[in-house]
Amino acid sequence: MTVLSENFLDRLRLEEFFAEYVACLDEVRLEDWPEFFTDDGLYGLWARENSDAGLPAPMFLCRNKRQMKDRVTSYREANIYPDHWNRHLLSATRITQSDSSEIVAHSNYAVLQTRQDGETFIYQTGRCADRFVRNRSGLLLKERKIFYDTLAVRTLFVLPV
Amino acid sequence: MTVLSENFLDRLRLEEFFAEYVACLDEVRLEDWPEFFTDDGLYGLWARENSDAGLPAPMFLCRNKRQMKDRVTSYREANIYPDHWNRHLLSATRITQSDSSEIVAHSNYAVLQTRQDGETFIYQTGRCADRFVRNRSGLLLKERKIFYDTLAVRTLFVLPV
Amino acid sequence: MTVLSENFLDRLRLEEFFAEYVACLDEVRLEDWPEFFTDDGLYGLWARENSDAGLPAPMFLCRNKRQMKDRVTSYREANIYPDHWNRHLLSATRITQSDSSEIVAHSNYAVLQTRQDGETFIYQTGRCADRFVRNRSGLLLKERKIFYDTLAVRTLFVLPV
Secondary structure: OOOOOHHHHHHHHHHHHHHHHHHHHHOOOHHHHHHHEEEEEEEEEEEHHHHHOOOOOOOEEEOOHHHHHHHHHHHHHOOOOOOEEEEEEEEEEEEEEEOOOEEEEEEEEEEEEEEOOOOEEEEEEEEEEEEEEEEOOEEEEEEEEEEEOOOOOOOOOOOOO | OOOOOHHHHHHHHHHHHHHHHHHHHHOOOHHHHHHHEEEEEEEEEEEHHHHHOOOOOOOEEEOOHHHHHHHHHHHHHOOOOOOEEEEEEEEEEEEEEEOOOEEEEEEEEEEEEEEOOOOEEEEEEEEEEEEEEEEOOEEEEEEEEEEEOOOOOOOOOOOOO | OOOOOHHHHHHHHHHHHHHHHHHHHHOOOHHHHHHHEEEEEEEEEEEHHHHHOOOOOOOEEEOOHHHHHHHHHHHHHOOOOOOEEEEEEEEEEEEEEEOOOEEEEEEEEEEEEEEOOOOEEEEEEEEEEEEEEEEOOEEEEEEEEEEEOOOOOOOOOOOOO
16 A cells, blocks of 8 residues: 655645646636635746846736736726637646645746637746645645746737736 | 545546557557547547637547548558658646546647658647546547647648647 | 555656756756766667667767766856757656666657747757666656657757756
């Protein structure tokens, strides 16, 4: 009989969480997106170039769930942008901290985007640094920091990563 | 001692299945491809654009294993197409149903293709919706529906996804 | 209570190993890279085209850990190349052999690269064939053979895959 370590269980929990999270985004169910976060959850994007150089200013930041909801409203009602579909690929999730209340994990990601012309291109690659809190029903994001490699972003950061 | 839930076990079973499935395709062992399906298995491709708009006509469909074998024969003997290699990336597998006889799961995929000029490009991204039946030796596909994002397909659907 | 098979445990061990390995490379902590190998570890790259045709000559080969360290030194001190960041995606890991001392596994990979112009492109796709030895603290690579699809390599093989 093999005992499964908590670390391996966390790995499976994260895969399950990311599968739900990514499906929400790629199916453009944006109204559900803030529900993956705690009420005081933080979501932000940083250019890797700036971050590596010690420049802490984010390209985009939501400091709590209410700001995320505003973001979704402006996407639905105000922003102008070309129609597009995103497709997330996540890989190489690395658990860097884990205790009875939190998990910290880093993952590589790529977002491949398709526009109206039907071509698919690399919209963005990078690393996400996620801090999760455990609760009875599973995991919630307390922090999701995106460090993107792709500086030549072809549109505004319209859809969340 | 930690009890591993059936859902986590299914996740590992699916990863094992997909690893074999993808290796079969990317190594162009096409004659083995129909063996991943039940005799009455269905394999089809739909443009996401059409599917989202409620248009149910597939771009390509095999209604059983015999039709898949025909497909492989025509690939080997009749089709004309540029030489190419596919490389599948799968991510974010989401189990949406599971009981003692079946598993339904959705995954994101990308197929990166290399042609004779040696360049690699994004051939196709999308989502696959798979229905598996459990049998003694593992899992078999009863249904594999591919919903592709990339409308500007650069060749006919020569190799299966 | 479900018993987890050794094969599933190996799958989780490999995911953990690859997450550390990939982070080391993508964060350009190259001095740590040889430490993933045994002292007599082999690291090599082969063009898939040549390998499929039975031509065994590698494009690049390190026959032990000392040669890997030399490689890192020449990267840091001698090579001239455009600044770039790599982002690895791994998928479809397939365990082909496993016993009490070793694991052999094949995985699909893509390396997406970003240069100074801020654009991200597909640098290379392929398959890695890895032979691991088990030791007390986990796994070490005894052999990592990379078979790359992308023949039109845009720079020298500056960074390891």
